[in-house]
Amino acid sequence: MTPELDRLSRPSRAISRSISAENPTGGPGAGGAATEGPGAQAAGAMGRGWKISPCIEIAAGATATIAAIEGAGTIRHVWLTAAPHRAWRGSILRIYWEGEGEGKGKGEGEPAVEVPLGDFFCQGWNVFGQVSSATVAANPNGGLNCYWPMPFHHSARVTVENVSPDPMTLYYQVDYELDDDIPADALYFHAQWRRSNPVPRGEVHTLLDGLRGSGHYVGTYLAWGVNSPGWWGEGEVKFYFDGDTEFPTICGTGTEDYFGGAWNFDVPGTGYTAYTTPYLGLHQVLKPDGLYRSQQRFGMYRWHIPDPVRFHREMRATIQCLGSGPGDGNGLGYRYRPNSDDIASTVFFYLDAPSAAASLPPKPTFLSMEVD
Template sequence: MIGTSLRDLYKQRKGKSKRASSYDTTGGNRDYLKVYPGDVVDVCNLTGSGCITHIWMTMAPLEDKLEEFLHRKVVIRMYWDGETNPSVQAPIGDFFGMGHGITRNFSSAPLAMSPEDGRSLNCFFPMPFGKSARIEIESNADAPIKFYYYIDHEIYDEEIDSPLRFHALWKRELTDGIEDNISNALFEFGGKNTTGDGNYVFFEAEGKGHYVGCNLNIHNLRMTREWNWYGEGDDMIFIDGEPWPPSLHGTGMEDYFNTAWCPTQEYHSPYHGIILGGGPNWSGKVSYYRFHIQDPIMFDKSIKVTIEHGHNNNRSDDYSSTAYWYQTEPHKDHPIILPVAKRLPLADILGFNEDDMKKCFDY
């Protein structure tokens, strides 16, 4: 198919442009779905050969005020060509680029949250399908919501030009570090990681394809007046079952996300950025993204994308992420997403409660 660069816009195209949306089919102005707690609703069910080119979504309370952490309580799933295990599964806010159950205005090439207050959710990842495409929304909210959406797509008379399908997977983990009863220098910089064992794993896949990026959300859970930088861990990406050290071994978390020097400034560009910069002494919650649009990471048999949680995996923090990739089918089965109580963010550190943490991660 013809590309999407400015240089290709004048070229003649094949196919038909279509849209699935929540418009009021009576001609009125109730342009939304009513979604109640526990509902699982299909928002599109497409047949034929085609490609989703753009998704826009937003949510509002059916009545009363916007529910706290709503964007972690609603899950989006996508299924290609009749599969029963989803290729895409994530809380809706995380899928569109921002974790912690909140929204923020930001702009990147494939994902954006737009005003007002980042609640306009946009995705420009192309999503091809050969026979069918289905997108569903599951609400674990406490109250009914209005759900608005556009799913712009193209339908073709010929077969789609690639066997690869779009995938996205969210996960969350309280990382297992070491006891903080040593000097701060040893805690932050001590030890050597020569295996990659114990790294935080964004995702593992089997098949042929390419990895195209991720977002990473970290809640710094360490309470200290000493230097408390959370991000000294190296990225390690293992291709086709290779041993340590992998072909792609990085130098630090902020380096993988194309930033430098323990950043706190919020910044967004087409392919990398910091949506949430954290608080004093690197406290609180942060969110980064890195998209491999110009430099996709290819694999022939398998891929395992990991990063240390602090140097040598010394830190215990709250990590969550969404990874994005294309691959041949079938894919490894994605596990059932965590129940809503285990998806919700922890309280900010000043009100941090160990019992709450254990409830959240004891599964």
């Protein structure tokens, strides 16, 4: 029996709650009681309780708080969908723990999660890609689900900022438990986004840097846009932690190998072949269309759930932007070459602090992210 199923067989004092546009406070017996909202006209004479407020609209440049929770508990599931699809890279999901960002936290007030909405759910290209994994599920057509457990001791806050020039419509549901038995040493969930567009030739793309504390690195999602012909995924993923300097403790053998594939993801006669599994996948292969989409683009994920990367003092991680071409008589049949691709990464980790301000990348210009 899996730990999740085993948990269901045990008695618990936890109290189930859910926040949505139909119950924005998550209060008991408060769902579906709206008297006005975007669905009022569609409900017509059906009246209160008949989907009066199924969604919210977020104006250009505005930020909506979609969940504000007081007390100890765990967020268990987040579902949302947004329209239009270009809002996936034109909005930012942020999550704060224990009052961070409100002037009363112990850290720098930074969010624990700060990621474009689509990238958090492995949808970095504004184009839907099916994901069937243990912690992220993306279902037709744009139903985005997250099952990363997110415990907290005093409070949690979830916001969505619309950084696009157009309004966005957001449907959402945050399912959580209130529970006074959260272990005192429970780690906080974090996610960070970085983009190198392009990666300077001969340099690496940084996944995570300057992280201080103790915790577990649990996941990587990459939205990779190829800017050179030939094979692009020779690069190694490297994890440096707890005193590593020039060389890492963990070093992979290639990009496709890290994501559980092999031999360029190329099935002879088929070419690039997408797959999605509980812990890893190449779920998105976007090919040039001979017109406006000139470059190949890919989406891939790896969840370190059975194999977390554990660190106790510090951590950083990188991936090489490395391709290969004809071997020029070197006997191998190919030769490595540094590429200069567009790589956007989202990394997921648990940390013994509600804020990881020291490891945050420079504030990105999110408005430059539109790709579709």
